[in-house]
Every structure is written in C-alpha cells, then in structure tokens.
Amino acid sequence: MTLLAAIWRYPAQMTSQACTKTTKYPVNHIWHADWSLSPKGRWVAKARRTDTGWQIHTIEPVGMLHQFRQSLAAHGKKDALWLGLDMPIGFLDAWYDGANVKDFTSLLGVLQTDEWQEFFDVCQSPDEIRHIRPFYPQNSGIKGSVKREHLIKALGLTDFDALHRACEFPTTQRNAACPPFWTLGANQVGKGMLHGLKHLIMPGHADGFNIWPFSGDLESLCKSPGVTLIEAYPGEICGWPSYTSELTKSNKDSRKKYLHQLRDNASKKGIEISPSVWADISDGFDPENGKDDAFDALIGVMGLIEIAEGRRLEHLPRTPSVLEREGWIVGLDPNDIKPRKL
Numbered sequence: 146m147t148l149l150a151a152i153w154r155y156p157a158q159m160t161s162q163a164c165t166k167t168t169k170y171p172v173n174h175i176w177h178a179d180w181s182l183s184p185k186g187r188w189v190a191k192a193r194r195t196d197t198g199w200q201i202h203t204i205e206p207v208g209m210l211h212q213f214r215q216s217l218a219a220h221g222k223k224d225a226l227w228l229g230l231d232m233p234i235g236f237l238d239a240w241y242d243g244a245n246v247k248d249f250t251s252l253l254g255v256l257q258t259d260e261w262q263e264f265f266d267v268c269q270s271p272d273e274i275r276h277i278r279p280f281y282p283q284n285s286g287i288k289g290s291v292k293r294e295h296l297i298k299a300l301g302l303t304d305f306d307a308l309h310r311a312c313e314f315p316t317t318q319r320n321a322a323c324p325p326f327w328t329l330g331a332n333q334v335g336k337g338m339l340h341g342l343k344h345l346i347m348p349g350h351a352d353g354f355n356i357w358p359f360s361g362d363l364e365s366l367c368k369s370p371g372v373t374l375i376e377a378y379p380g381e382i383c384g385w386p387s388y389t390s391e392l393t394k395s396n397k398d399s400r401k402k403y404l405h406q407l408r409d410n411a412s413k414k415g416i417e418i419s420p421s422v423w424a425d426i427s428d429g430f431d432p433e434n435g436k437d438d439a440f441d442a443l444i445g446v447m448g449l450i451e452i453a454e455g456r457r458l459e460h461l462p463r464t465p466s467v468l469e470r471e472g473w474i475v476g477l478d479p480n481d482i483k484p485r486k487l
Contacts, residue, residue: 169455170367174220175199177229177377177445178207179438180341189213190442192450198415199450204422204439210344218352221372227453229377229445232341233325233334234356235472237310240326243301244276248469249359253350256342265339267328274299279326280335296327306485310471311462316481318384349374357475358468363452363459375449378474379441382448385457385476400440401427407447416450452476 178189187207192199207213220226235249246252255261261277268274268281274296281299282291293305302308308324315321328335350356355366355373366373383392393399404426408418418426426443451457452475460478467473 168364168459170363170453171225172227172367172453173224174226175229175446175449175453176217176226177442177449178231179379179441179445180230180232180345181337181438182340184208186337186438188439188442190439190446192416192446195417198417200417200419201422201443201446202419204425204443214345214349214352217349217354217372221354221370224370225367226372227375227449228372229375229449229475230341230345231377231379231441231445232338233310233313233322233472234346234374234376235310235359235470236325237308238466238470239302239307240276240279240300241470244279249356249472250350250469253347256347265343267336267339271295271299276300280328280339281326282329285329291329293327300326311467311479311482312471312474312477314485315483316381316384316477317483318481319380322378322380346374358461358473362461363475375475376472377445377449377476379444379448381474381477382444382451385448385451404443411447414454414456416447448476 173194175192176189178187181187184206189203189205189207190201191203191205192201217226217228236252241248241252246255256264263278266278266280267283268278269283271281274281279296279300281296285291297303297305297308300308305324305327306314308326309321310324313322313324323330323332323334325335325338327333346354346356349372353371355361355371357363357366357373357375360366360373363373363375392403408423411418426439448457452459457476458478460476461467461473462479
C-alpha cells in the first residue's frame with residue numbers, strides 16, 4: 146500500500162504514539178530561512194529561548210553561505226538549534242528506485258561523485274531528462290515546446306500528481322505544492338532546492354548537522370547539542386489554528402494588520418519580538434529588497450516555536466518512505482491531506 150493510500154485509509158495510524166502527546170523540546174535556538182537562488186531572496190529569522198519564553202531577536206539576509214554555516218555550527222557546539230528551511234528536503238519515493246539509490250542519506254553521498262554532477266543541471270530539452278538528471282525545464286522555451294508529459298514519461302510515472310511527495314498534496318488549508326522536479330512557473334521550488342541542497346544541506350551534513358526526519362525525530366535530535374535542519378512551510382503554518390487571522394500575503398496593508406495581530410498573540414504566549422526587529426517589520430515588510438522573504442522567515446520561526454513549546458505536534462508519519470526517502474513538512478497533520486480524486 147502506498148503512503149498516500151495509508152494516510153487516507155488509516156489516518157490515525159500515520160503518527161506514532163510519541164507524536165500524539167504534547168512534547169516540549171529542549172531546543173535553545175530556532176532559526177528559519179526562506180531559501181532562494183537569489184541572495185536577496187534568502188532571509189533568516191532568529192529566536193532564542195529566554196527565562197520567560199522566547200525572543201525573536203534578528204531578521205536579516207542569510208549573507209555569505211560559508212559564514213552562515215559556521216555560525217550554525219558554532220551555536221550547535223553547545224546548544225540544540227533548529228533551522229527551518231522553506232524548501233523541500235527529500236524526493237519522491239518512486240524516484241529512488243528508478244535512480245537505484247537507497248534513501249536520502251545515501252543520495253547525499255552519491256551526489257559527491259563525478260557520475261552524479263549532472264543532477265544539479267536543470268534539463269533544457271526532453272531528451273536530457275533521466276533519473277540522474279530529473280529537474281525540468283530550464284525555461285519555458287517556445288510556446289508549446291515544454292510539456293509536463295516530457296518529465297512524466299522520462300521518469301516512468303503515470304501523471305503529474307505522481308510527481309508529488311505525499312506532503313505536497315493539497316490539504317484542507319492550502320493548495321498543492323509544486324513538485325520539485327517540475328521547474329516552471331511562479332511557484333516552482335526545484336531550482337532553489339538544488340541550490341540549498343548543494344550549498345547548505347550537503348556541506349552541513351558533512352559537518353555533522355542532523356537532517357529531520359532522516360536523522361531521527363525531534364525528540365531524539367534534541368537530546369544533545371547540535372544543528373537540525375527541518376523542512377518547514379510558512380504557507381502551511383499560516384493555516385494552523387494559532388494563525389487564523391485573515392491574510393492576503395501580496396497586500397502590504399493586509400500583512401501589516403496580520404503582523405500586529407500576530408505580535409499580540411505571540412506576547413500572550415511568551416514570545417517577544419525585539420524592538421529592533423519590530424521597527425523593521427511593523428509596516429508590513431516593504432516588498433522591495435526581498436522583504437517578502439523576510440516575512441516568510443518570521444512566520445517560519447514562529448511556527449517552529451509553536452512546535453518547540455508543544456502547542457503544535459510534529460505530526461511525523463512513521464513510514465519508511467517518509468523517514469528514509471521523502472521527508473515531511475514539519476507540523477503537517479496527515480489527516481488534513483485531501484484524498485486524491487481518481
């Protein structure tokens with residue numbers, strides 16, 4: 146039985162007993178980075194645990210990637226740190242079999258070999274697509290020349306839905322996410338994913354960073370100091386009960402109203418937004434210079450605080466495909482995934 150079939154037929158069995166109880170995690174630093182190919186689109190929000198709760202003390206550009214990883218590693222030497230990433234971390238279960246790769250951790254090793262360097266090159270034409278080079282297309286090309294069917298056929302799949310990981314299907318709160326291998330459209334994430342994989346996840350893993358859920362669940366990964374990389378989706382977080390205020394993200398005034406309500410709600414939960422951060426965001430984030438991405442980083446870090454404090458469950462399905470291959474969006478309740486229409 147496929148993961149999606151299990152989710153829809155036996156939803157109550159998709160999370161472990163450990164995930165059904167409220168858990169407060171001993172993590173001292175929580176960061177969230179909105180990731181992009183463009184440096185100006187990479188922003189990080191940072192929070193630290195205080196005697197009374199949490200303080201969101203910084204929202205800033207990620208900056209030089211080597212220095213960013215060094216800063217993560219320095220904190221991870223003495224404390225548990227979570228870094229949420231607004232990018233997919235994991236690949237379609239069926240793809241691993243076609244690529245002859247066991248799981249995500251094994252993939253990180255083979256991606257360092259000469260044979261697999263083309264994996265990072267987005268295909269320009271259909272004849273270039275294969276399991277070792279599955280991202281397509283590089284651009285839209287001449288009208289009608291680029292089709293989803295090219296990717297579906299080359300990877301031996303049945304339809305476009307089959308390109309989605311289980312966590313990318315539509316839920317009761319949001320539309321389906323764009324599958325990473327399809328790199329066309331305003332909501333495509335594959336190109337940014339390739340950048341983050343090559344410049345953060347792979348070198349971070351080599352430096353000893355944990356990667357949730359492939360390295361374990363949140364409870365086990367908080368038992369000792371270290372950095373844990375976590376797939377987190379601000380669009381998912383905005384649908385949680387704690388974030389029910391109406392939001393039109395593209396509208397600055399709507400963001401401004403949303404942020405003021407968010408701050409009031411956060412204060413009641415022991416989350417302080419430092420004056421310097423509030424001065425930068427109180428107008429709803431200016432959309433120039435990547436501030437839309439800073440908005441997402443703030444939502445991401447607040448969502449991870451909800452999980453750290455046990456107000457939102459981890460909701461991690463305990464299936465081999467999730468734990469070893471596809472990964473999951475933290476906090477996504479499998480029961481919220483809409484059944485696929487046949």
